[in-house]
Amino acid sequence: MVNLNGNIPNITLGLNLGVLTLLVFTIVVGGYYIDDTHKSTFRNEETNKKTFNDLNTFIDNWEKRIQISNKINNGTQAKLLGLTQNASIILQTQIANEKNLLGNLSSHRIIANISYAKQLEEENETKQFVKNITEDNVKILDNQRKILQALRNETVTDSIPQNDTIELFRQFLNNRSIS
Secondary structure: OOOOOOOOOHHHHHHHHHHHHHHHHHHHHHHHHHHHHHHHHHHHHHHHHHHHHHHHHHHHHHHHHHHHHHHHHHHHHHHHHHHHHHHHHHHHHHHHHHHHHHHOHHHHHHHHHHHHHHHHHHHHHHHHHHHHHHHHHHHHHHHHHHHHHHHHHOOOOOOOOOHHHHHHHHHHHHHHHHO
């Protein structure tokens, strides 16, 4: 735009300078942005390579663990198979022994019956023994009751032992109450 004098007006000059400045600014910022993007891409590629290497290392270590685990499991399975075979042999031996025992069962029954009879006999003897001890204890307690009653009443009857026994019992009671 040229005015009548042939001069470029100030507005046009200002606009052209503003556009030119904006263009230079855009080129500088765009260059910086492109450079930053390039650097970021490079960093991402390095990070991806490191992550990929770490992942490969993890997978390799995991495969080694699986191989070791498989070796251990195979060994364990072999041992269990051996134990199963041994258990089978033991079971066959046990079955053979059971067959031999079944042949001798009548002898065992006779012995068991005799043992049971002997056990019942001993049980009856024990019951009789306890009954006798209980009766003796009742008599002893009855005599002690009579002695204590006599000591309280200070009278002696024919059913109570001699006076010296009562006196000894009194001394026993006195010593017991002192201590």
